[in-house]
Amino acid sequence: MPRPPADARAARDAPPEMPAAPTQAGRFEQARRVQSMALLEDYAELIADLLATAGEARPTDIARRLGVTHATAIKAITRLKREGLATALPYRGVFLTEAGEHLAARVKTRHLLVVDLLRAVGVPADAAEQDAEGIEHHVSDITLEAFARFLKEK
Amino acid sequence: MPRPPADARAARDAPPEMPAAPTQAGRFEQARRVQSMALLEDYAELIADLLATAGEARPTDIARRLGVTHATAIKAITRLKREGLATALPYRGVFLTEAGEHLAARVKTRHLLVVDLLRAVGVPADAAEQDAEGIEHHVSDITLEAFARFLKEK
DNA sequence: CGCAAAATGTAGCCATGGCATCACAATGGA
DNA sequence: TCCATTGTGATGCCATGGCTACATTTTGCG
Numbered sequence: 001m002p003r004p005p006a007d008a009r010a011a012r013d014a015p016p017e018m019p020a021a022p023t024q025a026g027r028f029e030q031a032r033r034v035q036s037m038a039l040l041e042d043y044a045e046l047i048a049d050l051l052a053t054a055g056e057a058r059p060t061d062i063a064r065r066l067g068v069t070h071a072t073a074i075k076a077i078t079r080l081k082r083e084g085l086a087t088a089l090p091y092r093g094v095f096l097t098e099a100g101e102h103l104a105a106r107v108k109t110r111h112l113l114v115v116d117l118l119r120a121v122g123v124p125a126d127a128a129e130q131d132a133e134g135i136e137h138h139v140s141d142i143t144l145e146a147f148a149r150f151l152k153e154k
Numbered sequence: 155m156p157r158p159p160a161d162a163r164a165a166r167d168a169p170p171e172m173p174a175a176p177t178q179a180g181r182f183e184q185a186r187r188v189q190s191m192a193l194l195e196d197y198a199e200l201i202a203d204l205l206a207t208a209g210e211a212r213p214t215d216i217a218r219r220l221g222v223t224h225a226t227a228i229k230a231i232t233r234l235k236r237e238g239l240a241t242a243l244p245y246r247g248v249f250l251t252e253a254g255e256h257l258a259a260r261v262k263t264r265h266l267l268v269v270d271l272l273r274a275v276g277v278p279a280d281a282a283e284q285d286a287e288g289i290e291h292h293v294s295d296i297t298l299e300a301f302a303r304f305l306k307e308k
Numbered sequence: 309c310g311c312a313a314a315a316t317g318t319a320g321c322c323a324t325g326g327c328a329t330c331a332c333a334a335t336g337g338a
Numbered sequence: 339t340c341c342a343t344t345g346t347g348a349t350g351c352c353a354t355g356g357c358t359a360c361a362t363t364t365t366g367c368g
Contacts, residue, residue, distance in 0.1 A: 025221030028196065031288040032356090035189070039325075042182065060345055067179030072326060074347065079324085091333060091346060121271065123300040134185040134292030142281040143272065150275040186326090193355075214315060226356055228317065233354085245316060245363060 031138065038137040041107045042066065043076050044085055047094055048104035057094045110144055111136050117147045120154060185292065192291040195261045196220065197230050198239055201248055202258035211248045264298060265290050271301045274308060 046065055050057035063073035077094055080086035085100035096104060114136045118128035139147070200219055204211035217227035231248055234240035239254035250258060268290045272282035293301070 023221075024219050027284050027287045029221045030284060034288055036324085058345075059347090065178050067177075067183045068325085069327065070346075071328080071348085075325070117275065118297065118300075121275070121300060121304040123297045127294055127296040127300075130181050130184060131292050131294050131297045133181045134188055135289050138285050138288030138292075140281055140285050143277045143285045146272075146276040146278070146281075190354085212315075213317090222355085223357065224316070225318085225358080229355070 034138050039076060040080060040083060040085060041103065041137060043073075043080055044096060044100050044104040045107040045111070047080075047086065047096055048101060048108070051095070059094065062094070107136070110139060113144060113147050113151070114139055116151055120151055188292050193230060194234060194237060194239060195257065195291060197227075197234055198250065198254050198258040199261040199265070201234075201240065201250055202255060202262070205249070213248065216248070261290070264293060267298060267301050267305070268293055270305055274305055 043062065043066075046062055047057040050061055050065075054061070059073045059077060060070050062077070063070040066073065077086060077088060080094075080100070081088060084097055085103060086094055086096050088094040111132060114132045115128050118132060118135075119125065123131070197216065197220075200216055201211040204215055204219075208215070213227045213231060214224050216231070217224040220227065231240060231242060234248075234254065235242060238251055239257060240248055240250050242248040265286060268286045269282050272286060272289075273279065277285070
């Protein structure tokens with residue numbers, strides 16, 4: 001993953017107290033950062049769903065639902081554990097930590113809101129579901145609030 | 155990137171004539187596929203912009219605008235060339251092929267539309283610009299049309 | 309003109325997220 | 339109970355997209 005650019009010159013040259021510096025480079029960096037969270041978010045949400053509906057989250061089921069091999073899923077679960085979002089005992093399924101559940105809940109809410117908004121502006125249901133899967137990860141809290149306001153007023 | 159799953163069993167088991175199968179796995183796969191295009195799109199758009207405004211697109215400028223090192227930019231340019239989107243003579247700047255220009259134009263249009271839509275539903279300008287940078291890559295043609303319709307009617 | 313600075317290119321390292329493959333554990337049915 | 343099936347886990351490989359470090363080419367200035 002993106003090791004922080006030692007070439008943080010862009011940041012150094014600018015007044016240090018403008019972290020929100022909306023430079024073009026900054027926007028791209030943010031987009032890349034978001035990307036590295038996307039996988040975690042997808043897994044957390046799915047695990048929460050499996051736990052809620054099936055009572056357990058097995059690597060094989062996770063893999064099938066995400067369309068990857070079980071080996072890939074297990075690697076991702078390892079990363080979830082490393083990030084403190086999940087726990088797992090060998091051969092005993094995967095569970096979410098408090099942080100993991102929190103994340104999953106946020107992600108689910110956001111997903112629903114994004115789909116609703118897309119539908120509200122006239123996107124067909126299939127496309128809304130499909131595109132939301134990628135879009136949601138890039139929707140900031142501010143944008144999300146705007147979505148909620150827009151839907152309420154409508 | 156994702157080598158096509160030899161484990162195309164999901165596809166084999168299902169009736170072959172449902173390529174749009176909106177299974178959950180399918181949606182994730184699509185999102186991943188989109189992701190692999192995002193980088194190309196960003197570079198193409200930026201190169202087009204540099205060519206239009208500065209008359210030339212130099213790796214160093216591209217790198218600075220994207221917030222990466224020049225080495226990273228050059229690697230990406232190599233990929234652009236491989237994909238038939240750009241050409242470049244050593245030490246002589248980067249240019250877009252016809253396909254590359256086409257892509258750049260599409261991406262630019264899409265970017266503007268996404269920003270406009272976000273603004274239209276009440277997202278503040280900064281957030282709209284920021285989020286659009288990530289969102290745009292996941293907006294399908296169908297969704298884009300819906301956005302355009304929505305903006306026109308408004 | 310000649311040389312230093314800047315731009316460009318090359319190589320090698322790392323983490324991620326795919327994959328296949330093989331070995332081991334758990335489970336269920338005969 | 340035993341054994342086949344299924345699920346898990348561990349490895350190792352590949353491509354991508356970051357980075358640093360170093361080599362080479364261009365360029366511009368004295």
